[in-house]
Amino acid sequence: MHPAIEIRGVSKSYGRVRALCGIDLDIPQGEFFALLGPNGAGKTTLISTLAGLTRAEVGTLRVMGHDVVGDYRAARRCIGVVPQELVFDPFFTVRETLRIQSGYFGLRRNDAWIDEVMARLDLGAKADVNMRALSGGMKRRVLVAQALVHKPPVIVLDEPTAGVDVEMRQALWDFIRSLNREGHTIVLTTHHLDEAEALCSRVGMLKQGRLVALDSTESLLRGFSGLHLRLRLLAGDLPAALLPLQTGLADGGEYLLSLRDHTQLEQVLAELRRAGREVAMMEFTQPDLEEVFVAIMRRH
Amino acid sequence: MTGFATLFYKEILRFWKVSLQTIAAPILTALLYLLIFSHVLEEHVQVYPGVRYTAFLVPGLAMMSLLQNAFANSSSSLIQSKVTGNIVFILLPPLSHLEFFLAYVLAATVRGLAVGLGVLLGTLAFVEVSVAHPLWTIAFALLGAGILGAMGIVAGIWADKFDQLAAFQNFVIIPLTFLSGVFYSIHSLPAFWQKVSHFNPFFYMIDGFRYGFFGAADVSPWLSLAIVGGTFLALSFATLALIGCGYKLRH
Numbered sequence: 001m002h003p004a005i006e007i008r009g010v011s012k013s014y015g016r017v018r019a020l021c022g023i024d025l026d027i028p029q030g031e032f033f034a035l036l037g038p039n040g041a042g043k044t045t046l047i048s049t050l051a052g053l054t055r056a057e058v059g060t061l062r063v064m065g066h067d068v069v070g071d072y073r074a075a076r077r078c079i080g081v082v083p084q085e086l087v088f089d090p091f092f093t094v095r096e097t098l099r100i101q102s103g104y105f106g107l108r109r110n111d112a113w114i115d116e117v118m119a120r121l122d123l124g125a126k127a128d129v130n131m132r133a134l135s136g137g138m139k140r141r142v143l144v145a146q147a148l149v150h151k152p153p154v155i156v157l158d159e160p161t162a163g164v165d166v167e168m169r170q171a172l173w174d175f176i177r178s179l180n181r182e183g184h185t186i187v188l189t190t191h192h193l194d195e196a197e198a199l200c201s202r203v204g205m206l207k208q209g210r211l212v213a214l215d216s217t218e219s220l221l222r223g224f225s226g227l228h229l230r231l232r233l234l235a236g237d238l239p240a241a242l243l244p245l246q247t248g249l250a251d252g253g254e255y256l257l258s259l260r261d262h263t264q265l266e267q268v269l270a271e272l273r274r275a276g277r278e279v280a281m282m283e284f285t286q287p288d289l290e291e292v293f294v295a296i297m298r299r300h
Numbered sequence: 301m302t303g304f305a306t307l308f309y310k311e312i313l314r315f316w317k318v319s320l321q322t323i324a325a326p327i328l329t330a331l332l333y334l335l336i337f338s339h340v341l342e343e344h345v346q347v348y349p350g351v352r353y354t355a356f357l358v359p360g361l362a363m364m365s366l367l368q369n370a371f372a373n374s375s376s377s378l379i380q381s382k383v384t385g386n387i388v389f390i391l392l393p394p395l396s397h398l399e400f401f402l403a404y405v406l407a408a409t410v411r412g413l414a415v416g417l418g419v420l421l422g423t424l425a426f427v428e429v430s431v432a433h434p435l436w437t438i439a440f441a442l443l444g445a446g447i448l449g450a451m452g453i454v455a456g457i458w459a460d461k462f463d464q465l466a467a468f469q470n471f472v473i474i475p476l477t478f479l480s481g482v483f484y485s486i487h488s489l490p491a492f493w494q495k496v497s498h499f500n501p502f503f504y505m506i507d508g509f510r511y512g513f514f515g516a517a518d519v520s521p522w523l524s525l526a527i528v529g530g531t532f533l534a535l536s537f538a539t540l541a542l543i544g545c546g547y548k549l550r551h
Contacts, residue, residue, distance in 0.1 A: 051392055052392070053392070053550055054550060055550055055551075072394070073394035076393060076394040081388075081392055083388050085385050085388075087384060087386045087388060087389075088384075088386060089384075089386045089389065091313065091314050091317050091318075092313075096313075100310050100389075101389060101393070103302055103303065103305065103306025103310075104306055104307065104390065104393035104394075106302040106394070107302070146389065150393075
């Protein structure tokens with residue numbers, strides 16, 4: 001079985017700016033993949049080359065085994081892209097927009113699926129409203145619906161939750177998760193790293209056009225196995241022996257300590273006892289994807 | 301061909317929804333030209349024997365409106381889509397280069413014909429014009445609209461901003477149409493300018509179209525057909541190549 005997405009040695013420059021530098025990436029069918037990176041890292045350029053909106057200077061890209069240049073029609077039938085920019089055609093209503101988009105993909109009678117997509121994205125009540133009259137969040141939902149009209153096996157969402165309220169975000173992810181369960185491959189870029197952590201099984205991180213990390217979400221988190229300890233003392237300062245562990249100060253005089261693992265807790269408690277300090281509050285936190293992301297970005 | 305049919309339908313719907321601006325306004329403009337020019341020149345100019353100046357003017361004005369509006373349709377649709385970003389809705393689907401080309405050219409042709417026909421019908425109230433050879437009229441109307449529709453695609457793809465498109469329209473399209481013999485016969489020009497006019501493909505479109513009405517023209521309609529047909533084919537291939545290589549669309 002060929003991968004849903006196959007990227008080989010893809011490079012792309014805009015003038016002197018190298019947007020992508022020799023990217024190699026395979027995304028197997030059925031995966032929920034997060035493509036992360038700071039602004040300007042090349043995420044959108046990579047998605048654009050995949051969708052045929054931009055042409056790579058070097059390298060090849062395949063969607064479900066179809067080359068995006070040589071076999072562009074088959075490749076585009078297999079991919080649905082939710083663009084990052086909030087774009088719309090002001091001449092049409094929501095239903096017209098979705099019918100027209102279906103037609104572009106060669107689908108004539110697609111109303112049953114259009115109705116289902118609208119219902120799942122809570123757009124039913126807006127079906128006959130002109131696109132101009134919709135709020136930003138509503139327009140974003142229509143963009144998602146447009147990317148799904150042809151039930152593509154590969155769905156690419158470029159920051160789909162920007163400007164969408166919490167309730168809708170949950171509904172959107174439920175919908176996308178159910179599509180993933182049905183076998184659709186999902187590629188997601190987002191700045192909400194908690195979303196990526198909760199949804200995606202594998203993560204790729206881009207920086208300045210290079211893929212600097214590629215691993216399962218679990219392995220990435222395991223690779224940063226330290227523990228964080230929030231500590232508030234009833235009185236007095238943090239004992240000097242614990243200062244090397246301190247990473248910061250939080251609001252309300254809380255100390256932030258970084259521990260290697262749970263066994264180091266005994267050392268902390270012993271030092272506190274020796275110095276005669278009493279603990280008012282103590283809390284452990286696991287590292288999250290955001291920390292892993294920040295650490296990897298610093299390293300490269 | 302569902303993709304083509306949908307894009308064609310969308311392009312028709314786009315101008316139809318604002319038809320006051322895209323159809324009614326250019327018809328009114330052409331009728332105003334007719335009223336004013338015929339009022340001023342009716343007594344002074346006779347181009348063909350037995351043909352009143354007002355009657356002479358009608359086909360030229362209809363064709364001019366047809367050409368300008370065919371150009372305006374494809375060019376403005378593309379530049380609007382590019383500037384607003386909704387061009388992605390057309391670039392993401394599996395539309396072939398030919399489907400893209402045909403949909404824009406045919407929608408431009410429909411708008412051009414609608415405006416041209418509107419001008420002709422509007423002028424019936426003022427002047428009687430008979431059509432001597434309807435097939436010639438139809439052939440030149442279709443080819444002229446096709447050429448300007450294709451030029452509109454090229455201009456719409458090339459222009460990055462509205463003012464660049466306006467420059468193309470004001471400095472290329474309008475001079476070529478105004479200097480093509482809409483308001484005069486090129487035989488009334490000095491020899492040098494007559495020669496220059498022969499390098500203007502718009503002249504052959506208008507002259508051939510007018511031949512369909514009066515059975516008289518400045519040059520043979522066959523020559524006009526060959527030049528206009530050849531221009532259409534050459535421009536179509538060039539436009540298809542431009543779409544195919546993704547110039548400014550898939551950069």
